[in-house]
Amino acid sequence: MSAITAPTSDGANATGVDSNAVANGPLTPAFSPLYQQIKVLILQSLQSREWKPSSAIPSEMELANRYKVSQGTVRKAIDELASENLLVRRQGKGTFVATHAERQVQYRFLKLVPDSGDANSEGPAQRRIVDCRRSRAQADVARGLAIRTGDAVLQVRRVLSFASIATILEDLWLPATPFKGLTAERLTDYDGPMYALFETEFGVRMVRAEEKIRAVLPDTEQCVLLNTPPNTPLLSVERIAYTYNDAPMEMRRGLYLTDKHYYRNALN
Amino acid sequence: MSAITAPTSDGANATGVDSNAVANGPLTPAFSPLYQQIKVLILQSLQSREWKPSSAIPSEMELANRYKVSQGTVRKAIDELASENLLVRRQGKGTFVATHAERQVQYRFLKLVPDSGDANSEGPAQRRIVDCRRSRAQADVARGLAIRTGDAVLQVRRVLSFASIATILEDLWLPATPFKGLTAERLTDYDGPMYALFETEFGVRMVRAEEKIRAVLPDTEQCVLLNTPPNTPLLSVERIAYTYNDAPMEMRRGLYLTDKHYYRNALN
DNA sequence: CAGTGGTCTAGACCACTGG
DNA sequence: CAGTGGTCTAGACCACTGC
Numbered sequence: 001m002s003a004i005t006a007p008t009s010d011g012a013n014a015t016g017v018d019s020n021a022v023a024n025g026p027l028t029p030a031f032s033p034l035y036q037q038i039k040v041l042i043l044q045s046l047q048s049r050e051w052k053p054s055s056a057i058p059s060e061m062e063l064a065n066r067y068k069v070s071q072g073t074v075r076k077a078i079d080e081l082a083s084e085n086l087l088v089r090r091q092g093k094g095t096f097v098a099t100h101a102e103r104q105v106q107y108r109f110l111k112l113v114p115d116s117g118d119a120n121s122e123g124p125a126q127r128r129i130v131d132c133r134r135s136r137a138q139a140d141v142a143r144g145l146a147i148r149t150g151d152a153v154l155q156v157r158r159v160l161s162f163a164s165i166a167t168i169l170e171d172l173w174l175p176a177t178p179f180k181g182l183t184a185e186r187l188t189d190y191d192g193p194m195y196a197l198f199e200t201e202f203g204v205r206m207v208r209a210e211e212k213i214r215a216v217l218p219d220t221e222q223c224v225l226l227n228t229p230p231n232t233p234l235l236s237v238e239r240i241a242y243t244y245n246d247a248p249m250e251m252r253r254g255l256y257l258t259d260k261h262y263y264r265n266a267l268n
Numbered sequence: 269m270s271a272i273t274a275p276t277s278d279g280a281n282a283t284g285v286d287s288n289a290v291a292n293g294p295l296t297p298a299f300s301p302l303y304q305q306i307k308v309l310i311l312q313s314l315q316s317r318e319w320k321p322s323s324a325i326p327s328e329m330e331l332a333n334r335y336k337v338s339q340g341t342v343r344k345a346i347d348e349l350a351s352e353n354l355l356v357r358r359q360g361k362g363t364f365v366a367t368h369a370e371r372q373v374q375y376r377f378l379k380l381v382p383d384s385g386d387a388n389s390e391g392p393a394q395r396r397i398v399d400c401r402r403s404r405a406q407a408d409v410a411r412g413l414a415i416r417t418g419d420a421v422l423q424v425r426r427v428l429s430f431a432s433i434a435t436i437l438e439d440l441w442l443p444a445t446p447f448k449g450l451t452a453e454r455l456t457d458y459d460g461p462m463y464a465l466f467e468t469e470f471g472v473r474m475v476r477a478e479e480k481i482r483a484v485l486p487d488t489e490q491c492v493l494l495n496t497p498p499n500t501p502l503l504s505v506e507r508i509a510y511t512y513n514d515a516p517m518e519m520r521r522g523l524y525l526t527d528k529h530y531y532r533n534a535l536n
Numbered sequence: 537c538a539g540t541g542g543t544c545t546a547g548a549c550c551a552c553t554g555g
Numbered sequence: 556c557a558g559t560g561g562t563c564t565a566g567a568c569c570a571c572t573g574c
Contacts, residue, residue, distance in 0.1 A: 035543075256483075
């Protein structure tokens with residue numbers, strides 16, 4: 001059966017599978033299994049916000065009927081999306097669109113943890129927005145955001161403190177169009193992860209990110225903002241965060257004070 | 269059917285599944301699916317080196333017969349082990365025990381890449397063993413390796429260079445017993461990743477690792493070894509690597525020069 | 537061509553959630 | 556209790572590898 005083309009009228013194919021039903025030339029240079037095609041369809045419904053963050057998607061049986069495939073095939077598609085953190089399965093309840101707002105996976109992308117252990121002993125970070133303004137993308141920012149040099153961007157600078165100690169200085173660049181209307185006040189007033197605000201206010205869900213980490217020394221302005229002597233080595237963490245189509249939607253440069261914290265990474 | 273207890277003689281259970289066959293009291297406080305039990309059995313064969321790195325394990329059908337479960341159940345167990353990088357599936361050929369010796373996933377745990385992009389433009393690192401000697405574990409090393417302070421350890425110091433530029437200074441600590449017989453010469457002579465040598469020479473396969481990353485300034489000795497001026501900020505990467513039972517088998521402290529390289533991390 | 541992993545189906549039953 | 560995801564089976568066929 002085909003998930004994309006109209007169902008074949010051939011009953012003889014009931015148990016078989018189109019060897020290569022869709023979007024391939026007659027030479028079928030690339031074979032794509034059915035569940036991958038289903039995955040793409042589900043992905044499209046996520047992108048189009050037919051199903052929104054934190055809400056439930058249709059049950060596996062419903063989707064199987066909708067796409068005219070077996071439950072097992074839908075299941076495998078959902079399995080992969082769940083392992084990519086796009087969906088969350090909850091037994092007995094349903095399958096939900098992942099969000100940065102849930103308590104459990106909040107700050108999924110922040111890998112800085114206190115020396116004392118990873119517990120939430122420090123509680124949430126205090127956040128201070130230093131600056132939020134419109135500007136034009138420099139070459140490096142433009143490259144990171146896949147836009148043109150000089151295109152309009154929003155630029156945010158903020159300081160995060162743990163236990164009243166300034167620990168992170170962050171500069172963010174966002175493409176101006178999707179984030180139109182973002183202001184320092186909105187950032188300040190919002191209580192929760194910034195990526196959760198992006199979801200609810202701008203319909204932009206960050207799906208994955210890449211970081212480049214270096215050791216650097218701060219300049220004088222950075223020293224002031226972090227309340228740190230010069231010659232204090234800092235972690236420079238440059239992040240590019242992506243939405244659904246691998247479209248970059250944020251560039252961020254963080255300076256981490258690592259005398260009482262460290263960047264934790266698991267290697268699998 | 270049970271994978272661990274003797275097969276039940278009850279044919280009526282052919283399509284059903286033991287709701288909780290094994291290792292649980294009558295109250296079954298923790299339910300463990302069959303494929304998880306199979307996973308444990310496969311894991312045991314890996315630990316006991318019944319199947320060795322780079323060799324093939326029995327086919328899915330063979331394992332299904334051996335464990336008296338269906339192929340699909342074996343399949344799910346293998347799927348998980350493959351996603352944990354313990355096994356590697358190769359269509360048409362078989363399923364193989366993962367190893368650090370294969371070209372493709374060599375240096376899986378080394379996240380430092382050149383600015384120019386991640387290509388192998390630099391070729392392999394030049395390695396120089398500075399020191400390799402027996403000593404006694406300090407408190408921090410002992411904690412990391414889950415041994416007692418003062419227990420015998422092997423201590424290695426080496427410098428890695430890329431394009432003839434010293435870039436990484438590493439100190440390693442290994443528990444003396446499993447690595448008995450390791451010498452500087454063996455390290456120097458071996459051509460390939462250190463973890464591959466550990467597999468072939470000592471039967472120790474590293475399965476996962478955790479890293480704590482900080483920014484630091486080098487002391488004078490470190491400056492000399494890295495041929496670096498003082499006040500050069502460096503990445504401090506402290507790693508603990510684990511074998512099969514989550515047993516720590518190596519502690520490593522690396523200093524990375526990050527002016528021409530960066531530590532790359534993918535956030536999912 | 538045989539043997540391996542990879543996909544798909546259909547159907548049964550289990551575990552968990554909430555009304 | 557009905558509805559959801561989770562597990563398990565049996566059997567068919569496809570894609571890939573190597574002899």
